[in-house]
Amino acid sequence: MDIQTLTLLIVGASFLLYIGIAIWARAGSTQDFYVAGGGVHPVANGMATAADWMSAASFISMAGLISFMGYDGGVYLMGWTGGYVLLALCLAPYLRKFGKFTVPDFVGDRYYSQLARTVAVVCAIFVSFTYVAGQMRGVGVVFSRFLEVDITTGVIIGMGVVFFYAVLGGMKGITYTQVAQYCVLIFAYIVPAVFISLMMTGHVFPQLGFGATVTGSETYLLDKLDGLSTELGFNEYTNGSKSMVDVFFITAALMVGTAGLPHVIVRFFTVPKVRDARKSAGWALLFIAVLYTTAPAIGAFARVNMIETINGPESTGTAYAEAPSWITNWEKTGLIKWEDKNQDGKMFYSGDERNEMKVDRDIIVLANPEIANLPNWVIALVAAGGVAAALSTSAGLLLVISTSVSHDLLKRNLMPQITDRQELFYARLAAAVAIVIAGYLGINPPGFVAQVVAFAFGLAASSFFPAIIMGIFSKKMNKEGAIAGMLSGITFTALYIIYFKFINPAANVPENWFFGISPEGIGTLGMILNFVVAIAVNKATGDAPEEVQEMVESIRFPKGAGGAQAH
Structure with missing residues (x-):
């Protein structure tokens, strides 16, 4: 069976699963829509x-970054992993004890100010839209290759699926859909990695194959990559080119x-108790x-296979x-381009003037099974995993946008008299509008997937x-x-990114950066x-007033249940 048919079958089956779960877990109240009723195991x-956290950037783009950047790409691996530990230890239990629906809810009540709540809403929407642009772009990349449609059509298909289960199911539908999506994406990520590790190094575990010798040789995989990289004019794979700063x-x-x-933090409001948040x-x-x-193993395997396939x-x-x-196949999507500079009819890939190939780094994970000549069903499975990763995070982000508008902006600020049913309607309406805007950003993204996501992290930071x-x-x-800090921090960061990425991209070089800090790190x-x-x-x-200080003192010792409740 050909790749396109298999992809339609596997991705289609996953879509039916997600939609079926959304119907089964349909939100009937704001409690269900915002925090899944607060009863998730x-x-x-x-x-x-x-x-929710392992987005298209993690599944599609991170291994591509490591593959192309080598050592320098490790910053994404360290930053995202370390950040989750920080969240789990320092924030999650305390926010769960506070017992609100959203981050703006926490900010508004903790800082006893509607203005603080509004600033937090604006920040949440800004961060979420920046982040979701990368996810919708990831959906478009997957569909453009495996359904043989253009990226615009791919994004529109993804919008339709997310619209159905995010708008209908809310957090309750999203939560159980994301459980299924995790199973799909992790299986799709590990299977080809195991296959390729066995083929290249003889190790069943990719993590061990990454540091092993190449099959039939005394040369270690990373030593081989270093040699290939320097021979072809790239930086040495295991040495970084970025400054330490x-x-x-x-x-x-x-x-x-x-x-x-905000879309990760809100997940800890869905469990019954503080202990469960931990x-x-x-x-x-x-x-x-x-x-x-x-991810590092996949990046290294793909790099070796890609160079040897193109250069012989x-x-x-x-x-x-x-x-x-x-x-x-990937040329049809525009994500690979060949220019025969020396008119010899041969492709050549290098890091200097000899280079004739333009390869988009976002295709590495998706193309990896094809490059390694794995069976068609593995290729289709990876497509389903990429879609699952992008859609799971998109849904969480869109929920943050919709709750920020309906709950924080309308119910808690502009229209406090609205009923629970009206608030649910506005939440779904806001999600629908957000999906349309997110789709536009996915079609016209400000950078490659992981880079766009890095900007969102900087804005959140x-x-x-x-x-x-x-x-x-x-x-x-x-x-x-708090208000002055939030406004100054996000304004400075956003202006820095906008200047170097949109207003004057030609100046986006280390010597022009403030203290040598790139737009990805300015957050x-x-x-x-x-x-x-x-x-x-x-x-x-x-x-702050005495009663607020007493409230803060109470959440610093997260022993109670702190059930989330509607206002």
């Missing part, structure tokens, strides 16, 4: 959290950005580790007329993280300080600015 919530700032931005992502955080870390420890075993090039099918961490651990922090500086401004304004305007 810790293991199920851990699995759903892992799927930039590596630190990118890693920190991804870490604290993870801890400030347990689900531990389970999620275990489920996440399965994929994240495999003697590194003299491969005749385009004899190009393997994966190259011609510079806006939410200081407000949340000070809201929990600083009793005296007042509303004036850390924005976070520092947020803390400094918030503390300075707090000193100038006085401490």
Whole structure:
């Protein structure tokens, strides 16, 4: 059976599963729509959290980054993994004890201010839309190749599926759909990795194959990659080219950005008790580790296979007329391009003026089974996994946008008199509008998938993280300080990213960066600015009221249930 037919069958079956779960778990109240009724088991919530957090950037783009960047790509691996540990240990139990529906809900009540709530809503929507653009782009990349449609059509298909189960099921439908999506995406990620590890190194575990010798040779895989990379004009694979300052700032931005992502934080409001929030955080870390420890191996395997396939075993090039099918298949999507510079009819891939191939880094995981000549069913399975990763996170982000509008902006601010039924209607309407905007951003993205997601983490780091961490651990922090900090942090970070990525991209080089910090890492500086401004304004305007300080004291010792409740 051909790849397209198998892809239609496997992806179609997964869609039916997701839609069936959404119908079964249909939200009947705002409690169901926002926090799944607050009764999700810790293991199920851990699995759903892992799927929510492991987006298209993790599944599709991260191994591609490592494959193309080598050592430098490790910052994404370290930052996202470390960030989840920070979230699990420092934030999740305390926010669960506070017992609200959303991050803006926490900010508004903790800082006793509707203005603080509104600023948090704006930040949540801004961060979520930036993040969801990368997810919808990932859906488009998958469909453009495996359904042989253009990226625009692929994004529209993804919009339709997300619309159905996010708008209908809310958090309850999304939670159980994400459990299924985790099973699909992790199986799809591990199966080809095991196959390729066995073929290249003889090890069944890719994590061991990554550090082993190549089959039939005394050469270690990474030594072979280093040799290929330097021979072809690339940086040595196991040595980084980024400055230590930039590596630190990118890693920190991804870490604290993870801890400030509203769609991940809200998952800890769906469990019955604070103890369950801690347990689900531990389970999620275990489920996440399965994929994240495999990604470097996939990146290395794919890099070796791709170079040898394009350049031939003697590194003299491969005749385009004899190009393997994966190259011609991906050419149709526009994500691989060949320019015959020396008119010899051969393809050649390098990091210098000899290069004739443009290969989009977002295709590496999806193309990996084809490059390694694995069976068609494995290729189709990977397509289903990529779609599951992108859709799971998209749904969580869209829910954050819809609840920010319906609950935080309307119910808690502009229209407090609306009924529970009206609030649910506005939540679904907001989700529908958000899907349309997200689709547009997916069709016209501001960068490749992981880069767009890195921007979202930077924005979350510079806006939410200081407000949340000070809201929990600083009793005296007042509303004036929190509002000033959030506004200054996100404004500085957003303007820096917009300038270098959109206004003057030609200037986006290390010598022009502020302190040598790239746009991907500037969120850390924005976070520092947020803390400094918030503390300075707090000193100038006085401490928070006594009753607020007592409330903060109570959530610092998360022993109670703290059930989320509608207002």
